[in-house]
Amino acid sequence: MKSHQDTPTEAQAPTVVFVRMLNAILRRGVVQTVERIPNTLVHAGCFAEYRQLSGMQRTTIDLLVTDAFGAEAFLDRLDRQRCSIPKRTLLVAIGKPPLIMHHYRHGPACGWVDLDQPSERIESALMKSVTCDHGRDFRCQGCFIRRPESALEQHLSPKELAIFAMISEGIGPDEIANKLGVSTKTIETHRARIKNKLGLRNRQDLVVAAVAWRLGLFEKTTHLISMLREGDDASDVRANADLTAIGS
Template sequence: MNGDVCETLQHDVAIRFFRTLADTATAMEARSPTPIPVMTSGPIRILVVDDHPVVRRGIRSCLQRQPGLVVVGEAADGKEALELIPAVQPDVVLTDLDMPRMDGLALTEAVRRQFPDVKVLILSMHANTEYILRILQSGARGYVSKEADPQELLQAIQAVYRGESFFSADVARLALQQMVLSEGAASAVPELTPRERQVLIGIAEGLSNKQIAERLGVGIRTVETHRQHIMEKLGIHTVAGLTRYAVAKGLVSAQHLPPQNHTATTS
């Protein structure tokens, strides 16, 4: 990914995020104490994905009581969900983030590629707002806390089914604050050149200087020079630190890192 593509992606994500805030505010203002009727030709078909059986059954029980919704299947992780989608044909995949084998973000990215008509809604306990931009980048249409009341979850399902975005008001507010803080912190960090970003991506992917040089069609000494400049600019002098930075900036996905670097991002 070159610098221009990365900057365009970040810009598009930011625009989408602020539009989502506006959509969420409107939805929250219009909230009614009684269920909102679902105006569809049939019930909204939902696939519930969570690695805890008790949680899945609780969600199913809650949703099945709502008019216009039907739970067509359950899955314990992303891989199982991908196998079920062709058979159960859901309109909305309601998924947790932390799951074995394939987590919610990786599932969302796979659904976007393989089943573009299926909408994904994240339902999680995560309060860490750094996930919000990653969720938007993955292609998810919304994020609702597991602590939300059933009415809010119903509104979120209806919104994403219509092709809109929906974020819980508290999550959207915290994410906005995080974005403002991140922008302020980023302004103090020297900008990497497009070539330096390419080298950083290679480092995060676990490539050697020789492999990065072959990929970019440059000499090994050139890669070594870029590597040194990157470390000096960012004030980061370990591969683990550079990898975490690359993931945080959206240059690489944690799901696509080699095992040793993936571990480094979560340490």
């Protein structure tokens, strides 16, 4: 008879990571870093390799590590081809965080890694993302690489926030409706709700608020408009808002 200590326990399934990065040198570095994380299986490639892995081999991708550029189009293609969507997505970029990429319709990215940071910080970020329990709502609440929620994000629903993010990029109602597969009238209704929730008076206030959020120029929504009119950053925000308003 085997003792309790000899009884095998069910092994924890490995975390499956897929790396989609166009730069071969950077991709190799990320793959090598992830390979050093215990109980992790890492694959690399583009769409064909992902489809082969998730489709024919029926492998669930726990984490997609991808270039921020083209990530949304990549996920859209997976959706169109009926490939399984990764449980969570970590974006890699150089410099500024890809803000709008936190709000694509496949769920928010769990974070992003700035490749300009020291290698130790990049490795730590990858470790946290690979081993993170992303929870019920796709977000890594305890992960330091995740952009913290502002008061604005706490006021808006995920769909409203996605629309607000697209407004910040100069995308107009018709194009937003096309991206989300709804009518323009529905988008206008959401825009009205956003203005009401944020205490914005008109279309121009909405555009200015969206651009200010994208530029990271405010923390509390209630102080937004007065800050833009009186603060030192007002001219920069207005200039960006004037350009963005063309498409909104």
